[in-house]
Every structure is written in structure tokens, then in C-alpha cells.
Amino acid sequence: MRFIDEFRDGELARGLAAAIRQAARTDRDYAFMEFCGGHTHAIARYGVADLLPPSVHLIHGPGCPVCVLPIGRIDMAIRLAIDAGVTLCSYGDPMRVPASDGLSLIKAKATLGRGGRAGAAAGSATAGGEIRMLYSPADALALAQQHPERQVVFFAIGFETTTPPTALLIKQAQALDLRNFSVLCCHVLTPSAIASILESPEVRRWGTLALDGFIGPAHVSTIIGTRPYVFFAEEYRKPVVIAGFEPLDVMQAILMLIKQVNAGQALVENEFSRAVSRDGNRKAQQLVSEVFELRRSFAWRGLGELPYSALRIRREFADFDAERRFGVGYQPVEDHPACECGAVLRGVKRPQDCRIFGSVCTPENPVGSCMVSSEGACAAHYSFGRFVDAGDGAVTCAAPGLAVTP
Amino acid sequence: MNGVRKGYVRPLDLRHGAVDMTHGSGGRAMAQLIEELFAKHLGNDFLGQRNDGAVMPLPRGRLVMSTDGHVVSPLFFPGGDIGCLSVNGTINDVAVLGATPLYLAAGFILEEGLPLADLVRIVESMARAASEAGVPVVTGDTKVVQKGAGDGVYITTTGVGVVADGEDFSGDRARPGDQIIVSGSIGEHGMAIMAQRESLGFAAPIVSDTAALHGLIAAMRASGAAIRALRDPTRGGVATTLNEIAGQSGVGMMLQESALPVQAEVAAACEFLGLDPLYVANEGKLLAIVAAEDVDKLLAAMRAHPLGQRAAMIGSVHADAHHFVQMTTGFGGRRIVDWLTGEQLPRIC
Numbered sequence: 001m002r003f004i005d006e007f008r009d010g011e012l013a014r015g016l017a018a019a020i021r022q023a024a025r026t027d028r029d030y031a032f033m034e035f036c037g038g039h040t041h042a043i044a045r046y047g048v049a050d051l052l053p054p055s056v057h058l059i060h061g062p063g064c065p066v067c068v069l070p071i072g073r074i075d076m077a078i079r080l081a082i083d084a085g086v087t088l089c090s091y092g093d094p095m096r097v098p099a100s101d102g103l104s105l106i107k108a109k110a111t112l113g114r115g116g117r118a119g120a121a122a123g124s125a126t127a128g129g130e131i132r133m134l135y136s137p138a139d140a141l142a143l144a145q146q147h148p149e150r151q152v153v154f155f156a157i158g159f160e161t162t163t164p165p166t167a168l169l170i171k172q173a174q175a176l177d178l179r180n181f182s183v184l185c186c187h188v189l190t191p192s193a194i195a196s197i198l199e200s201p202e203v204r205r206w207g208t209l210a211l212d213g214f215i216g217p218a219h220v221s222t223i224i225g226t227r228p229y230v231f232f233a234e235e236y237r238k239p240v241v242i243a244g245f246e247p248l249d250v251m252q253a254i255l256m257l258i259k260q261v262n263a264g265q266a267l268v269e270n271e272f273s274r275a276v277s278r279d280g281n282r283k284a285q286q287l288v289s290e291v292f293e294l295r296r297s298f299a300w301r302g303l304g305e306l307p308y309s310a311l312r313i314r315r316e317f318a319d320f321d322a323e324r325r326f327g328v329g330y331q332p333v334e335d336h337p338a339c340e341c342g343a344v345l346r347g348v349k350r351p352q353d354c355r356i357f358g359s360v361c362t363p364e365n366p367v368g369s370c371m372v373s374s375e376g377a378c379a380a381h382y383s384f385g386r387f388v389d390a391g392d393g394a395v396t397c398a399a400p401g402l403a404v405t406p
Numbered sequence: 407m408n409g410v411r412k413g414y415v416r417p418l419d420l421r422h423g424a425v426d427m428t429h430g431s432g433g434r435a436m437a438q439l440i441e442e443l444f445a446k447h448l449g450n451d452f453l454g455q456r457n458d459g460a461v462m463p464l465p466r467g468r469l470v471m472s473t474d475g476h477v478v479s480p481l482f483f484p485g486g487d488i489g490c491l492s493v494n495g496t497i498n499d500v501a502v503l504g505a506t507p508l509y510l511a512a513g514f515i516l517e518e519g520l521p522l523a524d525l526v527r528i529v530e531s532m533a534r535a536a537s538e539a540g541v542p543v544v545t546g547d548t549k550v551v552q553k554g555a556g557d558g559v560y561i562t563t564t565g566v567g568v569v570a571d572g573e574d575f576s577g578d579r580a581r582p583g584d585q586i587i588v589s590g591s592i593g594e595h596g597m598a599i600m601a602q603r604e605s606l607g608f609a610a611p612i613v614s615d616t617a618a619l620h621g622l623i624a625a626m627r628a629s630g631a632a633i634r635a636l637r638d639p640t641r642g643g644v645a646t647t648l649n650e651i652a653g654q655s656g657v658g659m660m661l662q663e664s665a666l667p668v669q670a671e672v673a674a675a676c677e678f679l680g681l682d683p684l685y686v687a688n689e690g691k692l693l694a695i696v697a698a699e700d701v702d703k704l705l706a707a708m709r710a711h712p713l714g715q716r717a718a719m720i721g722s723v724h725a726d727a728h729h730f731v732q733m734t735t736g737f738g739g740r741r742i743v744d745w746l747t748g749e750q751l752p753r754i755c
Contacts, residue, residue: 001673010664010738017738047739135604135679247737363747384741390728 007246008046016251017051023258024053031057032257033347034215035194037064037375038245044384046247056254059209059347060377062193062303063217065158066093067345067369067376070301071333073186074099076323077155078108078131080184084326085129087147088184089140090155092133093373098366100333105131137169144173144181153322157186161219163311164284167291170313170320182322185313188298190220191228192309196300198236202348209348213257215250216242218272225280229268237266244272291317299332301369302345341368344377351378352389358382418442423522430516430550443526444546447533452509452544460544462509467568472499475562479753481524484598485614488561489531491689494618495640496565497539501620502636502692504575504627505567510536512546512563517556528559539618541565573627579634580655580695584723587694587701589622589708590615590716591667592644593683595690597675599754606678612671617690622713629707631700638692641754642746644720645684647693648731649745658726661733661743665720685746687754695723 024030034040040060043049049058062068074097081088088105095106109131128150134140137154144152156166166183173181194214202209216229221242229240239260243253253271260267270276291314298310313321322328335342339361340354351357351370361367363379370376374383418438428435445453452460476492493510500507512532516525536543543563598614600606619638626633635655639647644666652659668676668683676683690713696704701719708714721733731743 001670001677004677008737010736013738045741046735046737047741048737050739051737247739363744379747383744383747387728387730387732387740387742390730 007248012248013051013251016255020255021053023255024055025262029055029057030212030258030261031059031210032213032215033059033061033211035061035063036217038218039215039250040377040380041375042245042247042250044380048247048250061347062345064373064375066097066373068188068300069157069186070299071099072331076328076330077184078103078105079328080153080322080326081108081112081129081131086151086153088131088153088155089134094157095133096366096372097369137165141169141172141181144178148180150180152181154183156183159188159190159220160223163187163288167287170291170317173320182320182325184322185311187311189309190217192306193303194232196303196306197346200346212261213239215253216240218243218245221276223281223284226268226270226276226278233266233268239266241269242272242276302342336367339368341370344370351381358386418522420522420526425516425518425520425550427518427550430548443529447529448543450542452542462544465568467570470500470503470505470567470569472496473564474499477560477753479557480602481558483602483614484611486616487528487531488559489528490535491616492561492563493532493535494616495689496563497541497618497620498638500565500567501623502638503569504573505569507541507565507567507620509544510541510563510565512543512561514548515556515560516550517558518550518553520558575633575636577635577651577654580651580657580723582657582723582725583698584634584695585698585701585719586659586721587696588718588720589692589714591669592688592691593668593672593686595688596686596754597672600679601675606675610671612675615688615690617713619692619713622711625707625711626704629703631704632697634695636692636694639688641687643685643687645743646746652729652731656729657723658729659721659723659731661721663733663736665718667716667718684743
């Protein structure tokens with residue numbers, strides 16, 4: 001596959017691995033946080049960690065949109081379907097995140113599927129509430145057009161990458177004068193999360209979380225550009241290298257970060273120059289600022305209440321704001337007491353440090369959000385990397401045609 | 407199937423008509439549907455007995471039986487449809503146990519409103535697949551559900567076959583040192599369905615690989631290679647099937663990503679939709695676990711058969727108390743190839 005395979009080339013990877021080994025000093029360790037779940041997924045899926053010297057440590061960051069969504073937000077989506085009887089449309093990823101009362105969107109979907117018909121027959125007010133999974137937000141708009149008798153709500157989550165499509169959707173709904181379409185807006189902002197990590201006591205006060213630099217977001221940066229990261233490089237003296245989501249991008253970014261650290265630099269560098277510019281996508285930014293405004297505060301899973309860290313729909317588009325239309329408010333809910341998702345999202349703990357990782361909490365029965373999305377640190381480690389914990393790291397693999405000796 | 411009295415007022419309108427509730431009522435309309443559609447296309451001596459079941463001779467050996475429900479959406483897709491899929495899928499389930507498939511039974515659940523023209527296409531396709539495979543549909547059943555209670559048509563097929571004494575292909579027989587072979591490129595069925603559903607336009611459309619594999623399996627058995635296990639990696643794909651075998655046999659496996667045969671279009675579509683071909687369904691491929699010394703012999707036999715031309719060795723079996731299926735990535739790292747979690751592609755077969 002052209003333009004894909006080039007960024008997954010094993011020989012180039014070996015060359016980069018050699019360069020990293022050569023660049024890494026032997027008298028110190030390096031700890032870099034990959035902010036994005038996309039990077040976490042690529043690192044696990046391609047086994048990038050296997051190619052790094054032991055002195056280079058990768059810390060998973062909070063950049064997984066599903067992971068940072070607090071339980072109370074999922075509850076809002078479920079309540080809209082069950083209590084307000086709307087057709088709630090969601091991306092696939094949030095569907096399995098555990099919510100209150102033993103529910104998740106997928107469990108609520110199953111119950112509604114059964115009760116919906118019975119409810120309709122009984123003429124109850126909640127008749128017809130349903131939950132649908134979709135691939136594209138545009139499908140939600142189409143659904144609203146096809147079913148004028150139903151209230152359709154799009155559960156909008158994600159960082160800056162998914163925000164412009166939601167903005168476009170709201171603009172389109174306005175242009176079409178759709179009265180039965182609205183958005184439950186849970187869009188969050190990357191720079192706030194990075195600032196929260198850097199301001200956390202583990203980094204700032206206690207120094208228990210060593211952090212030498214960031215592998216900066218790929219897709220998010222195509223929208224916001226490289227400028228928002230300059231503050232972190234300058235104010236906190238942490239180098240940031242913006243990198244694509246292919247495994248060679250990640251390796252290259254690690255090499256660039258090591259070189260900066262060795263030289264005592266803290267710059268914003270752009271490894272992903274094939275897609276990211278200094279100013280980002282101005283048109284998308286304008287669209288977003290036209291439709292959304294900053295929330296005064298937003299609760300994140302793991303990071304807590306962060307000021308000005310998320311977006312809400314502007315008053316001019318209030319008709320399309322599901323929170324206003326249906327009067328649903330956010331109710332904070334405590335995470336499961338044994339779940340370490342919060343610490344994992346802050347980079348303070350590794351997935352395997354959680355007591356319930358892989359035993360009580362698995363992708364089939366997730367307790368916390370990080371075990372749900374394929375971009376979540378726990379799911380990535382469980383699905384791709386847990387052989388490392390099993391201590392059979394010595395299994396070497398022979399070329400095809402040769403038996404493997406364990 | 408009940409006997410049918412002659413003398414209908416009008417023949418079925420197979421061009422413009424649709425299934426209605428009377429076609430499942432047990433009355434004359436149902437008898438007419440069976441006569442003019444099912445019996446006409448699927449006809450054979452056993453079906454022609456017109457009893458509620460069929461009486462068939464059975465060769466020596468042990469009886470193998472398998473059943474499979476088919477709910478694929480859309481009903482028609484590049485490379486096939488629910489009809490041939492329901493025949494091939496069940497033949498394969500019988501054949502991978504080393505058996506010669508002999509007979510099929512088919513149960514239809516039709517949704518009120520299904521165009522009869524669609525049903526004709528489906529039954530014709532079943533008849534063609536059964537005839538090509540040499541495995542007749544000997545008995546069947548038809549039910550009709552109200553509009554909205556089904557999705558066009560669901561087909562359940564049951565297959566029986568016989569396996570000779572001493573031939574034991576089973577998922578619990580993989581041993582350290584054995585090698586893993588796949589009969590061809592993977593992920594085509596699932597991506598054909600997905601590309602159609604998502605309206606992904608490719609210059610050359612991805613075509614489902616649906617095929618009956620008993621001929622290929624017969625050639626593999628005739629090669630004399632020490633085959634431990636055969637399985638068709640349908641739902642959940644190669645990854646899920648290998649995890650099943652690793653668990654059953656209590657072993658680990660190591661795959662080579664670079665050795666996996668994947669068509670360029672399938673790889674591109676997977677990339678686009680964020681899917682992994684290892685988890686995408688196949689309907690005309692098999693995985694074989696074979697003794698290391700017989701790999702060449704088995705590969706030669708497979709590649710000489712039209713359905714095994716792209717057969718490839720993709721990995722090997724080793725001792726591992728955790729029963730992990732792992733893979734050396736093309737990138738040079740290593741990862742687990744885990745069970746499929748949740749539902750990657752709903753209703754693909």
C-alpha cells in the first residue's frame with residue numbers, strides 16, 4: 001500500500017533503532033509521554049517498545065477521547081435515550097464504557113430494543129428511545145431528516161480532530177432548519193490536558209513522574225497547528241515533537257526528543273510536517289469558534305475539573321444543544337474504587353500496575369474506560385503487549401520455515 | 407414437505423410478487439411456494455420424497471453434523487449472496503473435521519414483503535452451490551415472520567457427512583514445533599460486505615471468497631501430510647480461530663506478519679476503516695496445523711488446487727503456558743494477537 005507501507009518499513013525501523021541506541025546516553029534514562037491514544041495504539045500494535053533501548057521509557061498520556069470521558073457524561077447520554085426517549089447516536093468507542101447502575105450505552109441499547117416496543121404498545125412517555133452506533137456524524141443528520149417524528153441526538157466526543165465535523169453538522173442542521181436534531185457536546189481541548197499533566201503534583205512538586213518531553217498529537221495538530229505547544233516548551237522546559245501515527249513517525253520523534261534532551265533544548269519540533277503546519281487549519285478553527293465557546297470548567301476522568309478545558313455550543317446555536325433542549329445536567333459519579341484509570345491517564349501508573357488489570361478488568365468486562373477503547377492504554381497493553389508481564393520475553397521468533405524454540 | 411395438489415388459480419408472480427404471511431401458514435400458498443420455487447430449483451430424489459424429513463443411505467464411518475445460521479446483511483454482495491454462503495459455510499464446517507459432506511438441510515425464515523424475485527435469486531444460488539459441491543439439500547422448512555421482525559431472509563443450514571475411523575482433525579492436537587498454514591489471502595469476505603455497506607468505491611471491488619472447501623481438503627488429506635487440525639476462520643477471522651486452537655491444545659503460537667497473504671484492496675479498505683485483516687471473516691479459506699516435516703508436502707498439494715494457490719506458511723506452534731498467539735510485526739516488534747473483543751463487523755455471515 002503506497003504512502004502507508006513506507007511508514008511501517010522494518011528495515012528503516014532497524015536503522016532508526018540503531019540511531020536511537022547510539023544517541024541515547026548510557027548514564028541516564030529518558031521518559032517521554034506520548035499524548036495521543038493513536039500513538040499508544042501504534043506503539044503497542046507494531047511492537048515499537050521492542051526496538052527501543054531499556055533506558056528509553058514511554059509513558060501513555062491522556063489523549064484517548066473515550067478514556068477521559070467521566071462516567072457522568074455517559075450517564076447523560078443514557079438518560080437522554082431512556083428518560084427523554086431520543087434516538088441517541090454514538091461513535092462505536094463509547095458504547096462499552098461502564099456507566100452508573102451497571103449500565104453502558106450498549107447495555108442500555110439492548111434494554112431499549114426490548115422495552116421500546118413494549119413501551120410503545122403501552123403508550124408510555126419513554127416509548128421509542130433508542131441508541132444507535134454510527135461511523136460518521138453525518139449519518140446522525142441523515143437519520144434526523146429521515147425521521148422528523150424522532151428527536152435525534154449526536155453524542156459528540158473527542159479532541160480538536162473531531163470538533164470541526166461536529167461544528168459543520170450543527171451549521172448544516174441550522175441551514176436545514178432541522179427541529180429534531182441536537183448535539184450532546186463533550187468536546188475537550190488538548191492543551192488543557194497537557195497543562196494539567198505538567199501542573200500535576202507528581203511532575204511539579206514531588207517529581208515522582210519523570211517527564212523529559214512529549215510526543216505531540218498528530219491529527220489534533222493538523223487542526224490547531226504547532227503554535228499552542230510553544231508555551232509548554234518555553235514555560236515548562238519540555239521538548240515537544242509532533243509526530244504522525246505511523247510507527248516510523250514515533251521512532252523518529254523519539255530520536256528527535258533524545259537529541260533535544262541531550263543538547264539541553266526544549267523546542268517544539270514538527271516531525272509530521274507532511275500534514276501539520278505552524279498555524280494549523282484556519283478554516284476549521286474559524287468554524288469551531290463560530291459554533292462553540294469555552295466552558296468555564298469541565299470534569300475529566302483522571303484529571304478532575306479543569307478550567308476552560310472543553311467546549312460548549314454557543315447561544316446562537318442553542319436550539320441544537322441537547323443539554324439545553326432536554327435539560328440534562330452533569331452529575332459527577334465516583335470511579336470504581338479499585339480502578340486506576342485516573343492514575344494511568346496522568347501517566348503516574350502503568351496499566352499493569354493496576355490491581356484489577358487483566359483479572360477483574362478485561363476488554364470483555366471493562367471496569368474503567370482505559371480498557372475499552374483500542375486507543376486506551378490498558379486495552380492496548382492487554383491486547384498487544386501483555387506477554388511482557390507474563391515473563392516469557394525470551395521467546396524468540398524464527399523466520400518462516402523454522403520451528404520456534406521457546 | 408407436504409404433497410401438493412395441482413390446479414392453482416395462478417402461478418406465483420416471481421417477478422413482481424412478494425412474500426406474504428400466507429406463504430408460511432401451512433396452506434396452499436405455502437405449498438405453492440415450495441413447489442414452484444424451492445422444489446423446482448433444489449430438486450433431488452431425497453427432496454422429492456415429499457415427507458417431513460428425508461431418508462438417506464449412509465456410508466461406513468462416523469457421522470459428522472454441523473449447523474449454521476446465516477443472517478448476512480446485505481443479502482447480495484460482490485462474489486456471492488446469502489444463498490451460496492449458507493451452502494458453502496456448512497459444507498466447510500463438516501469438511502474441516504475431515505469428513506466427506508453428504509447432505510444438507512435448510513431452514514428459511516422469510517420476512518413478509520421480501521420480493522419473490524430476490525428469493526428466487528437466493529434459492530438459485532443455493533442450488534448452484536449445492537450442485538457444484540455435489541451435496542444435495544435433502545429437506546427444508548419455511549417460516550414467514552411479520553414485516554419488521556426479520557431482515558429479508560435468514561437461512562439455517564445443517565450438514566451431515568462421514569469421517570473414516572482413524573482420521574481425527576481436532577483443535578486440541580496442535581503440538582510445539584507444528585507449523586501453521588493458511589490456504590490463501592485473508593479478510594476478503596468481511597471486507598466485501600463492509601465495502602458494500604460503507605459504499606467504498608474501489609477500482610476493482612473486493613469480492614467475497616465464499617467457496618466450498620471439501621475438494622481442497624480432500625486433496626490435502628490425499629497428500630498424506632500429518633494434519634493435526636483444520637478450521638475455517640470465519641467470524642473473528644484468523645486471529646480468533648488461532649486463539650481457539652491455541653487454547654484447545656494448550657500451546658502458544660508465533661505468526662510472521664510479513665508472511666500473511668492479504669490482497670492490496672483488502673489491506674487498503676482495512677486501513678481506511680481502522681480494521682485488522684487478522685480479525686476479518688473469511689468464507690472460503692482454511693487454517694491447517696501440520697507437522698513441521700510435512701509442510702512442503704502439504705503446501706504443494708494445496709497450491710495444486712484452485713482454492714489453495716496462494717497457500718502460505720504463516721507461523722508456528724510453541725510451548726507457552728499462557729497460550730498466547732503472538733506476532734512478529736513487519737516493523738520488527740512483537741505483539742499479541744488477541745481474541746476479538748466486542749463486535750468488529752456485525753452480521754457478516
